[in-house]
Amino acid sequence: MRFRPPGASTGAFAGTVLHSDHGAQYTSEEFEDLCDRLGAVWSMGAVGLSADNPAAEASNATLKRETLYGRALRLWASPRVARLAVFSWIGRCNTRRRHTANGQLSPRVYEQWAVSLRLAASSDGVHTSGGMPVRSARTGLAAGRSARNALVKNQRDLR
Secondary structure, three states: OOOOOOOOOOOOOOOOEEEEOOOHHHHOHHHHHHHHHHOOEEEEOOOOOHHHOHHHHHHHHHHHHHHHHOOOOOOOOOHHHHHHHHHHHHHHHHHOOOEHHHOOEOHHHHHHHHHHHHHHHHHOOOOEEOOEEOOOOHHHHHHHHHHHHHHHHHHHHHO
């Protein structure tokens, strides 16, 4: 059975650049054929150069450390069990795991904070531009801080 990503039939990937490292899955004929079928441009970084995508490299390192290796190398009952563990980690990382880029808030709490900040800003005389608050009054900044503090407290209470 061939892999067929969503959007493949609509041409949504035409012109998309798929940049990767030199991993076996990306140097395979199957991957090259997939890129051709999708109309995507295939791009590879230099061998051993992880600076091409530091965010992905950091995410992959965290996944390996927290899920695949843990405290000791785990032996999985089957590839399916390993895949389920990875998918579970991705779900947790995308919703509940705290991220440095979000001020140590989980993505779910960060999104609630951003919405609260926008609501507080719109009711406190702070104008918004493209959905992001623009500080034009000290009250808007204070409201944003209090909204964030309330959400941090809620996150602690949920643990």
